[in-house]
Amino acid sequence: MTLVPSYIAALKPYKPGRNAAEVQRAYGLKRVAGLASNENPLGPSPKALEAIRRSLTDLNHYPNSGLDLREKLAEEYGTKVANVIAGSGSDSIMSDIIRTFLGDHDEVLTTEAAFGGFQVLARSRGVDYRTVPYEHWRYDLHALAAAVTEKTKIVYLANPNNPTGTIFTRQEFDEFYRHVPARVLIILDEAYFDYARDNPRYPDSMHYRYDNVITLRTFSKVYGLAGLRIGYGFAHEDLIAELMKVKLPFEPSTPAQAGAIAALDDKEWLHRSLELNARGMRLLTEALPVVPSEANFALLPLESREAAAHLVEELLRRGVIIRPMESWGLPQCVRISTGTDEDLQMLIDALEAVEPEMLLAR
Numbered sequence: 001m002t003l004v005p006s007y008i009a010a011l012k013p014y015k016p017g018r019n020a021a022e023v024q025r026a027y028g029l030k031r032v033a034g035l036a037s038n039e040n041p042l043g044p045s046p047k048a049l050e051a052i053r054r055s056l057t058d059l060n061h062y063p064n065s066g067l068d069l070r071e072k073l074a075e076e077y078g079t080k081v082a083n084v085i086a087g088s089g090s091d092s093i094m095s096d097i098i099r100t101f102l103g104d105h106d107e108v109l110t111t112e113a114a115f116g117g118f119q120v121l122a123r124s125r126g127v128d129y130r131t132v133p134y135e136h137w138r139y140d141l142h143a144l145a146a147a148v149t150e151k152t153k154i155v156y157l158a159n160p161n162n163p164t165g166t167i168f169t170r171q172e173f174d175e176f177y178r179h180v181p182a183r184v185l186i187i188l189d190e191a192y193f194d195y196a197r198d199n200p201r202y203p204d205s206m207h208y209r210y211d212n213v214i215t216l217r218t219f220s221k222v223y224g225l226a227g228l229r230i231g232y233g234f235a236h237e238d239l240i241a242e243l244m245k246v247k248l249p250f251e252p253s254t255p256a257q258a259g260a261i262a263a264l265d266d267k268e269w270l271h272r273s274l275e276l277n278a279r280g281m282r283l284l285t286e287a288l289p290v291v292p293s294e295a296n297f298a299l300l301p302l303e304s305r306e307a308a309a310h311l312v313e314e315l316l317r318r319g320v321i322i323r324p325m326e327s328w329g330l331p332q333c334v335r336i337s338t339g340t341d342e343d344l345q346m347l348i349d350a351l352e353a354v355e356p357e358m359l360l361a362r
């Protein structure tokens, strides 16, 4: 089709995890355990839901481009409103970054099998997209630093990383940063920040600011608000000012801002969500030979693409949705999110029926 640039025609669309209601219908199942999308199985904070309900009477007015949430986040993290941006999910801010900073001849550099959402966004810009292999499922930051060329404009790093769940330390990041020229923008995607924050090896990027680093975070994960579409970013105010020019004028929506602000204040819900995740992560790690993870999911490498596809299908039939990683570039791997105790019991029961030899002695 001549209307469509070749890089769009060649683009593979983002493949989300299978939807629970749709799987339930398709397989005629009573109950489904959705372990494919790294969502919070506890659901959203009741206080966030109440704030969303209250905000609905204001829907005749346009929202204020995230200002309420930016003010709240600036206060929460002791920074200035000018250093904060809010958008309809961190995906939306990633899209703003791609449109704001990439020129036609620039190149994007990241790891192999990076977060699928980023892969699609970066490739949709039609620029060169280069990757460096993992080293034992962790970012090879030395190789990444060495791979920067004069064309490199954006380096994308997720910490904890999706889909491997691994982290890099502050020392490792600092060492990497020293080798990256200031004209390169580093995206530090911290969608899973809350799950790792208590690990002393995990760097809190709010404690150090670099002029060419933008940190992204989201309410889609531990805050249980994936359906609301709300995320935010921190960066030098000059970067935020450029992003604000490009960002769609009114997003995030009024209910999204109200829900996020209330969710931030509900520390008890956050605590319960983290406890449930820690329990689920312990269970996953004890039951399966997964890559040790600092997030709310774990990567399970299998011997082949066929073995991964077989496992996904057999678990689906038994009502357990896990995520095939082929479209991200890891065809021999699947990714499994933590869930409620019942969800994870369904997983273990299904594995006992399908691949009992895969289960570690418990």
Ligand SMILES: Cc1ncc(COP(=O)(O)O)c(C=O)c1O
Pocket (backbone or CB within 6 Å): 037, 038, 088, 089, 090, 091, 092, 115, 117, 158, 161, 162, 189, 191, 217, 218, 219, 220, 226, 229, 230, 231
């Ligand atoms: C590493 C990473 N970044 C960003 C996102 C997107 O988050 P949001 O729902 O805020 O767009 C996800 C969601 O899965 C993710 O895993």
